[in-house]
Amino acid sequence: MNRFTGRKVLVTGAGSGIGQATALRILAEGGSVVAADIAEAGLDKTRALAAEHGTAAAGLDLTTVDISDEDSVREHIGAAIERLGGLDVLVNAAGILDSRHTETMTLDFWNRIIGVNLTGTFLVTRQALPALLATGEGVVVNFSSTSASFAHPYMAAYAATKGGIQSFTHAIAAEYSKRGLRAVCVAPGSIDSGMTRAPGLPEDADYGLLAKLSPALGEGFAGPETVAGAIAMLASSDGAFITGTELRIDGGTHM
Numbered sequence: 001m002n003r004f005t006g007r008k009v010l011v012t013g014a015g016s017g018i019g020q021a022t023a024l025r026i027l028a029e030g031g032s033v034v035a036a037d038i039a040e041a042g043l044d045k046t047r048a049l050a051a052e053h054g055t056a057a058a059g060l061d062l063t064t065v066d067i068s069d070e071d072s073v074r075e076h077i078g079a080a081i082e083r084l085g086g087l088d089v090l091v092n093a094a095g096i097l098d099s100r101h102t103e104t105m106t107l108d109f110w111n112r113i114i115g116v117n118l119t120g121t122f123l124v125t126r127q128a129l130p131a132l133l134a135t136g137e138g139v140v141v142n143f144s145s146t147s148a149s150f151a152h153p154y155m156a157a158y159a160a161t162k163g164g165i166q167s168f169t170h171a172i173a174a175e176y177s178k179r180g181l182r183a184v185c186v187a188p189g190s191i192d193s194g195m196t197r198a199p200g201l202p203e204d205a206d207y208g209l210l211a212k213l214s215p216a217l218g219e220g221f222a223g224p225e226t227v228a229g230a231i232a233m234l235a236s237s238d239g240a241f242i243t244g245t246e247l248r249i250d251g252g253t254h255m
């Protein structure tokens with residue numbers, strides 16, 4: 001399939017996990033991709049994987065950015081869109097997870113998670129909107145999580161950001177629908193990534209509560225490519241009539 005030939009795509013969080021798999025998938029389907037991440041080493045790995053997979057590594061550009069920092073987004077995302085010469089698809093995959101008992105959650109902890117996940121999604125989207133609207137058929141894919149709709153103990157801050165991202169996505173989908181923009185969320189759960197390997201759970205976490213987060217399908221977590229394939233569908237013309245909604249990708253954890 002070559003659903004992204006001639007299309008310009010920016011993926012944040014592309015140095016690891018689902019963002020990286022999405023960047024590689026879109027490259028493999030002929031797109032031009034800017035892979036953005038705060039971690040330079042992750043981006044180096046993305047470049048190496050693109051070359052290794054024989055995907056069109058020539059279509060790959062890299063940029064470091066801190067999505068929680070307005071100046072960094074303006075400078076690095078702004079320049080990346082200029083280099084691309086426009087933007088058809090934005091995939092806001094960058095995010096962080098950390099867990100605490102809510103009664104011991106400091107304001108700094110809360111603000112750090114909100115700053116990256118929710119404010120970062122806003123800042124990058126705002127920077128990209130003029131270019132996305134200029135195409136008349138721009139697409140934004142945001143990252144919710146099953147935690148937005150189903151209880152995830154110790155992750156109140158994280159879950160709040162994901163609920164916020166869903167609402168933000170619905171709002172922009174309505175606001176820009178007449179200008180051809182589609183905005184959707186993926187809501188993954190139980191995907192093997194940097195984040196789920198180190199969720200930062202409290203030492204005395206109640207694993208009885210957490211057991212409810214196990215997928216029904218398969219033997220455990222799925223690979224990030226599973227989500228990348230769904231994003232490729234949503235962001236391509238195959239998803240042309242899908243907007244203002246979320247697609248849950250969790251192996252039937254919540255049915």
Ligand SMILES: NC(=O)c1ccc[n+]([C@@H]2O[C@H](COP(=O)([O-])OP(=O)(O)OC[C@H]3O[C@@H](n4cnc5c(N)ncnc54)[C@H](O)[C@@H]3O)[C@@H](O)[C@H]2O)c1
Nearest residue numbers: 013016017018038067094095143145188190191193194195
């Ligand atoms: N893995 C899962 O099961 C799961 C479930 C639900 C939602 N998600 C969401 O999927 C998205 C991708 O996460 P993942 O699971 O691939 O985790 P990951 O940790 O492997 O990847 C996240 C990437 O975001 C980058 N990042 C973090 N802070 C950043 C910042 N300030 N600026 C720029 N980049 C930054 C990291 O460096 C990393 O490369 C996240 O939004 C996450 O919340 C994942």
